[in-house]
Amino acid sequence: MVYELEGYKKKLARAEAIYAKSKTTGKPEGARPTNKIGFLGLIGKKVDSIEYYNAKINEVTPKLEVEQKVTRKEKQQNSALVFFTSRVAAAAAAQSLHAHIVDKWTVTDAPEPRQLIWSNLKIKFFQRQLRQYVVYVLVALTILFYMIPIGFISALTTLDNLKKLLPFLKPIVNIAAIKTVMEAYLPQLALIIFLALLPKILMCLSKAEGIPSQSHVVRAASGKYFYFIVLNVFIGVTIGGTLFSTFKTIQKKPDSIVSILASSLPLNATFFLTFVALKFFVGYGLQLSRLVPLIIYHLKRKYICKTEAELKEAWFPGDLGYGTRVPGDMLIVTIVLCYSVIAPIIIPFGVVYFGLGWLILRNQALKVHVPAYESYGRMWPHMHTRILASLILYQVTMLGYFGTKIFHYAPFLIPLILLSLTFGYVCSQKFYRFFRDAALEVACRELKEAPNMEQIFRAYIPPSLSSEKIDDEDYEDALSQVSRSGSFV
């Protein structure tokens, strides 16, 4: 209902803007905008937009208020946000076992209010686990077998089939230039669409896991995307052919993976060199000039946006998009490391990529993009693990590569791999837990400023339940606790 109401409000503002504009450009009394009330505004009775939306808003608002009241009073969910007046107590409570049956009462740190996913908050312990495994299986299937449906679709959407199905395209398709382009790109079309949609699909899948915090969902999607691009771009291109048949070989002879990789890597050095160069020429160029958003903004301004609010929304740069940016950069790390011995010319490319990245992305992060949430550095261990995994993959392939070159001192590399593994293990043991749990020592430190508990509490009222005239009696419990604790320090 909240979304419905918001939609009506937006449409009303839009209709009013159109009406106001028509007054200045056309007849002085203006042309009142109209719309059809049926499916997607295409069919049904034609009505006056401004009147219609006003009526709709007046109709929905009281309904929403009643619903909000009922929800607050009766539809309690099986999860709660607990507010503490002591940081140490909060830190200890978030890390302790509460009921002796684990899934009866689970606790986590609350994410920021703006990144809380309300619909996932109430999911129970084992349902969350089950969803996680189902999603993992789905993602694994997608990563390994995505070529099958795409190949199928590609086979169907040939130019001849298209002509048969959509006969009105015939005159266009028969032009020689267009025909050549179509013939070149049509087989790839399904793949291109799939690759463009993949981050969104992975995001939806990660959300379906039941993770209640937006930053964690992004992290989960980023991890999945990393597996996809490493397996399909790096290993897929390197080994060539379908991944599945390679996996069958590896399953039969588990020792062969290193030698397969090592013998295939040198053949693809040029490809990956171009890949890295392209990434920083085109990728950073687009990122810095923000050409695509600029075009989209101007198109939107001309044809779609009518109100100030819509224009602002079209201009809004959004956040940095960690979900695709991080795995992309991790892929470059992997490629540059793995090829650094085989084709050392890739090293300056890698240096330029990350050097430019430091300059450009720092600028973008500080001056262009608007962070949507604050995850308190939880992306750090995620990236650190993957960089270390790349490093170890590099050392193993280097060992294999030296092996194929019959370099007799190659076994001296084995301690290096063991050292890297030890380093990763020590880091994960020593540092990672603090990203997950707040240390009591840190929670003990005095704050410079006492937080306003009521403000914090109000920030956690879900958007669908917040209204201008909030009746405090519904939240009496929490508020009275706040006032009782009085001068909170």
Added chain:
Amino acid sequence: MVYELEGYKKKLARAEAIYAKSKTTGKPEGARPTNKIGFLGLIGKKVDSIEYYNAKINEVTPKLEVEQKVTRKEKQQNSALVFFTSRVAAAAAAQSLHAHIVDKWTVTDAPEPRQLIWSNLKIKFFQRQLRQYVVYVLVALTILFYMIPIGFISALTTLDNLKKLLPFLKPIVNIAAIKTVMEAYLPQLALIIFLALLPKILMCLSKAEGIPSQSHVVRAASGKYFYFIVLNVFIGVTIGGTLFSTFKTIQKKPDSIVSILASSLPLNATFFLTFVALKFFVGYGLQLSRLVPLIIYHLKRKYICKTEAELKEAWFPGDLGYGTRVPGDMLIVTIVLCYSVIAPIIIPFGVVYFGLGWLILRNQALKVHVPAYESYGRMWPHMHTRILASLILYQVTMLGYFGTKIFHYAPFLIPLILLSLTFGYVCSQKFYRFFRDAALEVACRELKEAPNMEQIFRAYIPPSLSSEKIDDEDYEDALSQVSRSGSFV
């Protein structure tokens, strides 16, 4: 020094008992016992025992007291026992991260005072991890390659070699009857000694891991022993030959493990049937009659024990010996489950084994043995995991066995295995954590009786530092805290 002093005290008591006895049996003035002060009491000057030990005790006691004082004041270790007056605070503190670098400050629940291993308490986080891995590698090597040194020793200790090395044995060895027995058992001698010592070796290795609680050490040793007997008795006997060569086959063809097991199992059914029957006839018979301890007690009483205290010590039944009993029983579970389909006659044997076990061991646990510590049920998840692992091993071998019999409905067993895995996973998630961490809900419950904090605190003074006339000023800190908290509830 404490051990030295205790030794002298015991020997003094013994010498006095011998003297008292000699008065009643021999001359009225008695024969004062003497001993030599050199190596092992075999060489050196002969002295009067009672006078000598009295002098020694008088010499060591003040030294010990000085040393204790110095230790208390100056030799502080980098670990501490923290006493809480609130159970909830204690439970929360034991589960929370304290410093943001994990290994700077680690916490665990304190074990009972009588099962605390003081020397392991001060070991640091990463040293403990390192020790653990070193021990794991050592145990894995022992389990896989223990036949190599034993075979080597067996080859050396033939009867002919023995005659050459120890010529005084020649007349005995040449008797026909003894010769036959020796020839039969000598090659096995090293193996028999190794198997008898193995639980003790594993116990020492587990202690070397740096685990600070006795019950945890026993659990760790029990887990290692389980791997040893399953690999060497169950799988070793089944597959036959050396384990190592089988592992090489499996490494080359990872799929083959199930079919190897399934095809070798039926051949050994009789062996394992006898094994289980022997275990309950001989094992429980010995356990119930306590024949071996009885013989040892009477031998000790006749030849060694002189004082009341020594007699009591000889009679003391000890605890149940979970370190070898649990893995032994787990092995029977594994054998009975795995053969239940191949040779169903084993099922009644298994029922009798565990039925008798319930009757006999309950009696022994309640009325004979004296528990050395209380681990609050932490053995439960240990055994539960292993029973489940046996169940799944059984289901997998059953599937393989049906496969070799070309039984077409065998794949219907696959959901059963998946269900077992799910069951194990759910159990581990739902219940295991409560065995490790105290739930706040439980810690909140009111106690029937307020514990005496001073008594608890005194129980945790290490035996080497406790003396009759303890100067409280050294423990001022802890004691003053206790008295300050006053009437503790």
